[in-house]
Amino acid sequence: MIAKYPNVVFEGCSSGGMRMDYKTLSAYSLVSTSDQTDYMLYPYIAGNILAAVLPEQAAVWSYPVATDCKSGEDVSDDRIVINMINSFLGRMHLASHLDYLNEHQMDLIREGVTYYNTLSEMKKTAVPYFPIGFTNFGDDIVCAGLKDDNKIYLAVWNLTGKKELFVPITEAIIDAKIAYPTQTSVQLDFCRDSIQLTCPENPCAVFVEIII
Numbered sequence: 001m002i003a004k005y006p007n008v009v010f011e012g013c014s015s016g017g018m019r020m021d022y023k024t025l026s027a028y029s030l031v032s033t034s035d036q037t038d039y040m041l042y043p044y045i046a047g048n049i050l051a052a053v054l055p056e057q058a059a060v061w062s063y064p065v066a067t068d069c070k071s072g073e074d075v076s077d078d079r080i081v082i083n084m085i086n087s088f089l090g091r092m093h094l095a096s097h098l099d100y101l102n103e104h105q106m107d108l109i110r111e112g113v114t115y116y117n118t119l120s121e122m123k124k125t126a127v128p129y130f131p132i133g134f135t136n137f138g139d140d141i142v143c144a145g146l147k148d149d150n151k152i153y154l155a156v157w158n159l160t161g162k163k164e165l166f167v168p169i170t171e172a173i174i175d176a177k178i179a180y181p182t183q184t185s186v187q188l189d190f191c192r193d194s195i196q197l198t199c200p201e202n203p204c205a206v207f208v209e210i211i212i
Contacts, residue, residue, distance in 0.1 A: 002029070011059065020052050030057045030091055037063050039079060040203065042086045043157040047135035047142040050089060050128035055146065056120075058090030064109065065096035078204045080105055081181050084112030085155050085205040088180075089144060092116055108181060115180045115207070122148045129154065131167050143167055145208075152210040153179075158199050165197040171212040180207040 002010060012028040013035070020031055031053060034045050042060070049058050062083040065075055080101075087093065098109060126146035131154070135142045140162055145154035158165055176190040186206050187198040195208060 002027070025053065025057060028057075030059045032059045032061070032093070033090065034061070037061065037067070039063060039083045039086060040159060041137075043082070043142040043155075043159060043205070044135050044137045044139070046086045046089060046155070047144040047157070050144060050146070051130075051134065053090075055090050055123040055126075059093050060087040060090040061093045061095055062087045063096040064094075064105075065098060065100050067096075069097065069100060075101060075105060077105070077108060077181075078202060080108045081112075081184075082157065082203065082205045084109070084116070085157070085180065085207050088112075088116055088119065088153075088155055088207055089146060111182065112180060119146075119153065122146065122151075122153065125149075126153070131169055141165055141167075150174075150212050152208075152212060154195075154208045154210060155205065156197060156208060157203075157205045158197070159203050161199070161201045161203055163199060163201055165199060167195050167197075169194055169210060169212075173210055173212060175211040177209055178206045179209045 009029045012024060012031040025031055033049050036042050046060055064080045064083045069075055126148035129145040129147040129152055132143045140160040142157040145152055172192050173190050176188060176195055178184060178188050184206060185200050186204060189196045
């Protein structure tokens with residue numbers, strides 16, 4: 001099918017029978033990792049998905065605007081950021097009524113899309129990275145990323161509003177920074193074998209670049 005229609009992107013759906021094996025994926029360009037629209041639940045999926053599928057095939061839905069939102073006043077910055085980071089490790093499917101958002105909120109979307117695009121080349125050679133292991137539904141913290149040469153790209157979700165987060169890193173850290181969002185109230189510190197995040201007491205997420 002792909003050979004016959006090389007310009008068509010064919011998508012499978014894991015929710016349609018939960019087929020995500022590579023016999024099935026050999027027939028599709030990508031697979032929708034879930035039809036989950038709750039941005040606070042998707043991190044539990046996004047945090048494990050690299051164990052099952054290549055990032056360039058792992059379609060992740062980003063819904064910054066909920067179906068019951070009537071304007072940007074109903075959308076927090078944290079909601080936008082969490083939605084964007086949900087899709088960074090896979091293949092972004094940006095959806096919902098973005099036209100409801102104000103200019104500041106759209107800037108968060110634009111920044112997220114621009115940064116996401118810079119990750120494309122890295123994903124071709126990087127390997128999955130799970131510094132705190134696989135994720136279970138209900139965990140306070142979800143942490144997953146990609147490791148490529150001397151750099152780790154790490155998504156960290158703080159889903160219950162913990163004040164202090166500690167993420168062990170087995171490699172020796174040379175430097176670390178929050179890559180997205182560039183304007184955030186989350187503070188990052190690091191030492192040789194860990195990163196520490198000081199967060200506001202509400203659910204949030206950051207995407208961190210670590211040089212090793």
